[in-house]
Amino acid sequence: MRRSLFQKYFLVLFAAVVFPMAASGISDTWFSYVDHRAILSALLRSEAASAAEKIESFLDGIKVPLGSTIPQDGTKASVKQVRLLVVRAMHQVPGILSISLVDGTGAERLHISRTGSNRTEGGADRSGDPAVVGARTAKVWYGPVIYRQGSEPSITMAMANYHDTVVIAEISLKPVWLIVSEIRVGRSGQALVVDQTGHLIAHPAISKVMQGADEKAALALRGLRDAIAAAGGTAIANRNAENERVVTAGAPVAAAGWTVFVEQSQAEAFAPLYASLWRTGGLFLAATVLATVLAYWLARRMSGPIRLLEEGALKIGAGQFDHRINIVTGDELGRLAARFNQMAQELAISRDRDERMMRLKRFLAPQVAELVEKAGDEKMLAGQRAEVVAVFCDLRGFTAFSAHAEPEDIMQLLREYYEALGVIITRYEVTLTSFSADGLMILVNAPVPCEEPALHAVKMAVDMQDSTQELISGWRQRGYEIGFGMGLAMGWATVGRIGYEARADYTAIGNVVNLASRLCSSAEDRQILIDYSVARHLPGNMPIVDLGTRQFKGLEGHVRVYNVETQGIERPNLDPAANVATAKG
Structure with missing residues (x-):
C-alpha cells in the first residue's frame, strides 16, 4: 500500500517529535524526582540533625551544674555543703525536678525534690538502683521515660565520679518538647523523639507522650529507625502512627541513645513533582505541533x-x-x-x-579553641596586660638519662609523659604556650579568663604531679632515674600572639614567667613550688609548706617560696605585711 508524501512527512515529524520528547520528558521527570528526593532527604535530615544537636546541647547543659553537685573529695563534704550545691544546680536548671546523692557505699545521703518531700541522711541502700549501677559503669547514664498520669514525662540522668559517688536527677522533658514543637517542614511536617526502646519522649501533640508507653507504636518506631539506618541515613517512605503516607528522616542523639524523626506527608512533599508531571504532559501534547x-x-x-x-x-x-x-x-x-x-x-x-x-589548637586546648572560634573574634589573642598564673614543669635527671639511653627509649618515655600531661591540660582548659624536650610552659587565665586561677592552676599541678609520679614508678622499674618538678607564679604579664603569618604562638612576657621558670628549676622531685602571690589566693585547707626565702638569678631581692604538699599540715602565716617583712630580712 502506497503512502502519500504528506503521510510520510507526518509520520517522520511525528516520530521525530514523539520519541525524543518522550525520552526527554521521561529523563527530565526522573532527574527531577532524584533531585527532589535528595533535596527533601537533605532538608529532613538537616532538621532532624539540628533538633538532635539542640537536644544534645540541652543535655550537656545539665551535665555541668549536675556534676558540680558531686563532692570532689568523695564523701568528706558535709550535707549542708552538698545541699547548697544541689539547690544551686536546681536553680540553674529549672528542668531538674529532683536530685539525689548516693555515696560510694550505696547509701543515700541527700534527696531534694521540687514536688515531693526532701530527705537528709536517709541512709537507704540504693547500690542496686539501675541509675547507680549504670552511672558507675558508664559515668553518665540515662534511664527510660517516666510517665506520670496528668503530668509531663521525665527521665532519670545519673553521673558518677572516681569515688563512685553518684548524683541522680529526674529531668522534665518539656524543653525537648519545645524543641520539636518548633520544627515545621511545609504545612504538615513535624518532628518526634523516641528513646532506645522506641517509646515516645517528645511529640508536638504532648498528649500522645502523656498517654504512656505504647508497645505497638514503639515496635513500629524501632523498625523505622532500623530501616533508616539500613538506607544509610537517607529519608524513606513509610506510614506514620496515623496511617498517613509520609517521608521520614532521622538523626541520633548520641549521648542518650535517642533518635529524632522528622516527617512530611508524601502528598505535600511531592506536590511540586506531580505538578511538574502535569506540565510536562501538556507540553508533550503541544510539542506534536x-x-x-x-x-x-x-x-x-x-x-x-x-x-x-x-x-x-x-x-x-x-x-x-x-x-x-x-x-x-x-x-x-x-x-x-x-x-x-x-x-x-x-x-x-x-x-x-x-x-x-x-x-588556634596549636596553643589552646580544644575546648578553648572552640570557644574562641564560636566567639568569632580573635582580638582576645592580641597583645594585652593580664594577670596570669605561669606554670613550668620538667623532668629531673632527663639530661643524664637522654645522654645514655637509646633514641627509641627516649621517644617512648616522652610519648608517655606528654600523653599523660596532655589529657590533664585539655581537661583544665588551659593554654599550652610551648614545650621543649621534657619541659612545658602553661598559662592559666589567658587568653580566656577563669575563676580562681591560682586554685585552678594548683589543682592542675597536683593532678599532673600525681599522674607523672605513676609513670615515674614504672620508669624506675626499668632503671630510669627520673624525677618531676614544677614551678608556679602569679602576676601581671604581657600576653598575646607572636610570630609571623605562617607560624604564630601565644605566649606571655614578664617577671612572672621568669619567676615560674626559676621555681621549676629549683624544684626537686615531687615538689610543686609556688610564690607568695599564688599561695595567698589558695583556700585555708590547701596544704602548703613555707620553705623560706630564696634568691634567683635574674630576679631582684629574695622570693618567699612555698611547696604544695599532699598531706595535711599547719598552714603558714600568709599575712602580706609579715611576708614583706620576712622577705626584706
Whole structure:
C-alpha cells in the first residue's frame, strides 16, 4: 500500500517529535524526582540533625551544674555543703525536678525534690538502683521515660565520679518538647523523639507522650529507625502512627541513645513533582505541533545548564569555592545550581574555619579553641596586660638519662609523659604556650579568663604531679632515674600572639614567667613550688609548706617560696605585711 508524501512527512515529524520528547520528558521527570528526593532527604535530615544537636546541647547543659553537685573529695563534704550545691544546680536548671546523692557505699545521703518531700541522711541502700549501677559503669547514664498520669514525662540522668559517688536527677522533658514543637517542614511536617526502646519522649501533640508507653507504636518506631539506618541515613517512605503516607528522616542523639524523626506527608512533599508531571504532559501534547523548533529549544535548554553544572562541579571539586554557577531558569536546574552555589559558599566557610581552628589548637586546648572560634573574634589573642598564673614543669635527671639511653627509649618515655600531661591540660582548659624536650610552659587565665586561677592552676599541678609520679614508678622499674618538678607564679604579664603569618604562638612576657621558670628549676622531685602571690589566693585547707626565702638569678631581692604538699599540715602565716617583712630580712 502506497503512502502519500504528506503521510510520510507526518509520520517522520511525528516520530521525530514523539520519541525524543518522550525520552526527554521521561529523563527530565526522573532527574527531577532524584533531585527532589535528595533535596527533601537533605532538608529532613538537616532538621532532624539540628533538633538532635539542640537536644544534645540541652543535655550537656545539665551535665555541668549536675556534676558540680558531686563532692570532689568523695564523701568528706558535709550535707549542708552538698545541699547548697544541689539547690544551686536546681536553680540553674529549672528542668531538674529532683536530685539525689548516693555515696560510694550505696547509701543515700541527700534527696531534694521540687514536688515531693526532701530527705537528709536517709541512709537507704540504693547500690542496686539501675541509675547507680549504670552511672558507675558508664559515668553518665540515662534511664527510660517516666510517665506520670496528668503530668509531663521525665527521665532519670545519673553521673558518677572516681569515688563512685553518684548524683541522680529526674529531668522534665518539656524543653525537648519545645524543641520539636518548633520544627515545621511545609504545612504538615513535624518532628518526634523516641528513646532506645522506641517509646515516645517528645511529640508536638504532648498528649500522645502523656498517654504512656505504647508497645505497638514503639515496635513500629524501632523498625523505622532500623530501616533508616539500613538506607544509610537517607529519608524513606513509610506510614506514620496515623496511617498517613509520609517521608521520614532521622538523626541520633548520641549521648542518650535517642533518635529524632522528622516527617512530611508524601502528598505535600511531592506536590511540586506531580505538578511538574502535569506540565510536562501538556507540553508533550503541544510539542506534536511545534516539532523542529521545540525539539531544538529543548535540546539547547537541557544541554546548556547541564554543561554549566558539570563545569561548576569540577571547579568546586578542585577547590575553587569562589566559583558560582549562573543558571537562571526558574526550574529544577536553577534550584540545583543555587544548591551548588550554596554548597561552595559553605565549603569556603568550613575551610576558613578549619584553618582558624588549626591555628588556634596549636596553643589552646580544644575546648578553648572552640570557644574562641564560636566567639568569632580573635582580638582576645592580641597583645594585652593580664594577670596570669605561669606554670613550668620538667623532668629531673632527663639530661643524664637522654645522654645514655637509646633514641627509641627516649621517644617512648616522652610519648608517655606528654600523653599523660596532655589529657590533664585539655581537661583544665588551659593554654599550652610551648614545650621543649621534657619541659612545658602553661598559662592559666589567658587568653580566656577563669575563676580562681591560682586554685585552678594548683589543682592542675597536683593532678599532673600525681599522674607523672605513676609513670615515674614504672620508669624506675626499668632503671630510669627520673624525677618531676614544677614551678608556679602569679602576676601581671604581657600576653598575646607572636610570630609571623605562617607560624604564630601565644605566649606571655614578664617577671612572672621568669619567676615560674626559676621555681621549676629549683624544684626537686615531687615538689610543686609556688610564690607568695599564688599561695595567698589558695583556700585555708590547701596544704602548703613555707620553705623560706630564696634568691634567683635574674630576679631582684629574695622570693618567699612555698611547696604544695599532699598531706595535711599547719598552714603558714600568709599575712602580706609579715611576708614583706620576712622577705626584706
